Amino acid sequence: MATAKIKTDDGPCCPICLEQFNMPRQLPCAHTFCEKCLQSHITTEAAKHKKLSYFKCPVCRNSASPAIKDRPTSEWTTLFPVNTVLKSMLPAKSKVDRLCDACYTEGTTAQAEGFCVVCKESMCGDCLKVHRKQKISKDHTILSVEELNCNPENVMKLAEEGFTCSEHHGEDIRYYCTNHSVPCCCTCFFDTHKSCSKVIDLKKDLAALLCDSSSEQIIADMKKIELHLKRFLEINEACVNSLEPQVERLTNQIREVRQKINSALDELETLVKIEGNQIYKEEVLRKQDENHQCLSLMHSVRNSHYLLETVNKYGSNLQKFLMAKTMRSQLHFYCTLVGKKYEKTNTLTVTVQFSPMIQSILSISVSDLGKVVTTTRSNTLPLTCSQRPTKDHQIEKVDVIDLKVHSGMTSLFSGVMFLPGDRVMLAEYYNKQCILLSSSYQFITSHTLTGSPSNICVLDDQEVAVSLYNRNKIQILTVLGDIIRPVRMITTKYNCNGIAAAGKGEMVVNGYYGKHKSQWSLINTRGDVKCTHQYDSPDYYWLNFNYIAVNNMKTRVYVSVCNMNSLLCFDMDGKTLFTYHPDNLRGPMGIAVDRYDNIYILGKDSNNLHQLSSDGSVQQVVNTGVPIGPRAICIHQSKDILIITNTSEKKKLHIYQLK
Incomplete structure (x- = not known):
């Protein structure tokens, strides 16, 4: 098949x-x-x-x-x-006849015969007669449905004065707010953007702006993404088609071996056929599902660049500018999704792993002979888009939450993390607790730990992991409703500081190893160590944790080295990809990664927040509005909300909006 x-x-x-x-x-x-x-x-x-x-x-x-x-x-x-x-x-054969808008609003349907360019409504023959008799509309330009269906240039003339506002129905776009990167009508301007510092009057400045908003590169990048997705589909299809002959080849191999080992190999051949075909069927379904999602995205990309090409060819300058701005936003989304989901595809290979027992013919069973083994090889597809998935945010402070916990006692929130349902969990160091907050940052409950927590991460919808400082242990907890319960304790070979989820029941942890060395390890939630990698770090001193984070694709690990004023980036094999070590980053602590794979790192001693792109280049350094001694940080991936804790105001959470 x-x-x-x-x-x-x-x-x-x-x-x-x-x-x-x-x-x-x-x-x-x-x-x-x-x-x-x-x-x-x-x-x-x-x-x-x-x-x-x-x-x-x-x-x-x-x-x-x-x-x-x-x-x-x-x-x-x-x-x-x-x-x-x-x-x-x-194509003409796929055109769908227009319905009369006026008749439709009255609950009836009638085929439209024309379209009023001024009123922007389709009309049937009867409505057109009335429209032409009205004094106010008798001079309106009417296009036939055939003209609209066959000529994109006529379609662009329907909105010669510009696009209409998506928030205020029927109002034309008049301004463009650079602060928020959105077009707006007069109502939007006066209601929402009047106080913004960079609002452009499109009627006055459109010609100059159009020169800076070229569509050619956007179209070229979208075509590259489409080719990338097409290559993804081709490799998946080749992978599926190659599995069937592989299974057949295995069957022939078994038949050759059967000449020496008769009855046992008969059973193995049956097993290979069953398991091989099952693997093939499962992979077919899996690849078909991947292909459908990929194809859906590819069509969406194609629709976008088709639309932009048409507007660029036939539209007015205002339409070209606004559509280019809209498509640039889509391009960010496409690049992000391709970078996360379609950067590589897997090719499955099926083999038989023979046991040494095949040399013996006495007391041989199927399990003695061997088993079917599958191996996966990743095929990296290079994406040469001029805009990689990245976005520099404006970081705006919106609130400071004063938590009423541990009255009269010292508190230090060494870790913070968003949970499913927008709730927040804090790792409270001095009082050895995890604290659960509501989505409005109100105290719900707390759970006392066996040691002081240094950091926290979310493993899935119910489980969180907490690294316990100076205990060589990781506590796994479940959060069910408003109840926090311990599940199991994992023992490590070194003191764990930072901890971050690495996907598929895995996490990365790091800490000081001794002899001027620290290390990070990839472990599963049962405590099995997958790999361990060491890096240079000066002698460890009290409460200077090295935090850790993982990118969205779970292919990169970021570690803050407080004593070296550095951020290190590794691949999952432990290879150092880059080191970030500027003069204005001192005492780096908490790390977070947003949905665009931007990296955020706090400078505890330099009192600032550094935003980097995924390749380590600086996007911005925030020096104002950052609390003194910032320590832990987390980002809500869908709402772009950022939380920072600090050492000077130990019971406060500082809330920011990424815009």
Whole structure:
């Protein structure tokens, strides 16, 4: 059995059904879907929630809500605009006839015959007659449906004055806020962005801005991503197709050996056929699922650059600028997703591992002969996009939480971490406790540990791991509702300071090893050590922990070396990739990684926060608004909220928003 060849060259397609668009509807994030596909997605989301006020885009997961929120969810799809640009690019045989907007609002359906460029509404023949008789609309420009379906240039003329605001229905875009990287109408400007320092009047400054917002590189990068995803699909397809002959080759190999070992090898051949075919079937299903997700993203990328190419060719300068800004945001998302999920694909190889017992023919059973073994080889696909997944944030302080815990006692929060459900857990050093806070940072409960916790990490939806300072132990806890319970204790061969989740039931821990050496290890949640790597570190002194973090793909390990004023980056094999050692970083402590793989490291003695890209280059150094002696840090991956603890105000949490 071989997988069907995947078609990837069919023009604009819906990322959900992977077919040509049928009435394409566009969300505020600019991703487009078939009307029925989008409505099915909304209906599924509505079934999960009693009261749905918004839903997530199936591609980028950005929130989307209809302009009229009190309408039932069954009508939400019709409240999103038709992507007339993509619709005009479809082959003639796949065009979907327009419906009259006026008749539709009255609960009836009629085929549209024309489109009013001024009113931006489709109309049937009867409505067109009335429209032309009205004094206020008799001079409006009317385009036929055939002209719209066949000519992208006509489609772009429908909004000659610019795109309309996604927040305020029908209002044209007039400004662009550079502070928040969003276009806005006059209402947006006065309600939200009036106090922003960098708001551009698009009617006055558009020509100059257009020169700095070229679409060519964005289109080129999106095409590279599409080729990258296509290569991913090709390797997966080749992997699946190669497994069947491998299984057959194993069968022939067994038949040759059977000439010397008869009855036992008959059983082994059967086993190989069963297990090999089972492995093949499982891999086919796995690769087909991967291919469908990859193909969905590839179509979405293609739709984006098709849309940008069309706007760039036929649109006004304002449309080109706004669409380029929108697509640059999409490009960040595509690069991030490709970097996380599609940077490599695995090729499965099936072999038979024969036992030395095959030399003997006495008392041989199937288990004595051997077993089927699979090995996975990673195929790294180089992505040469000009913009790697990275984003420099504006870091804005929003609150300081004064926790009312341990009244009259000294506290030190040496670790902090977001839990599922937006709750927060703190590692409290002096009082040897883990403290659970609500999503609004209110005290819920605490659990007393057998030693002082140095750091904490989240393993899954229920389990957390806490490293115990100077005890050579890691405590595994479960958090069920408002109850914290100990599960098991892991003993290590050296004192553990930093700890971070490494995915798939694994974590990395680090600490001082002795003789001017520290080390970090990859261990599973049962305490089995997968690998250990040492690095130089001066003599350890009291409470100067070396923190540790892992990137989103679990391929890089970051370690702060407090006594050397350095941040070290390793791959999972222990190879040093880069060292960050600037003069303005002193006493580095807590480390966190955001969803764009940016690295954040606190300078305890330099009282600052350093933001680095994934390759170690500096994006910014925040010196103001950082608490004195910052110590531990964590980042909410979906809400871009950052929490910092410090040594000078030991009972306070400093809350920041990444913008």
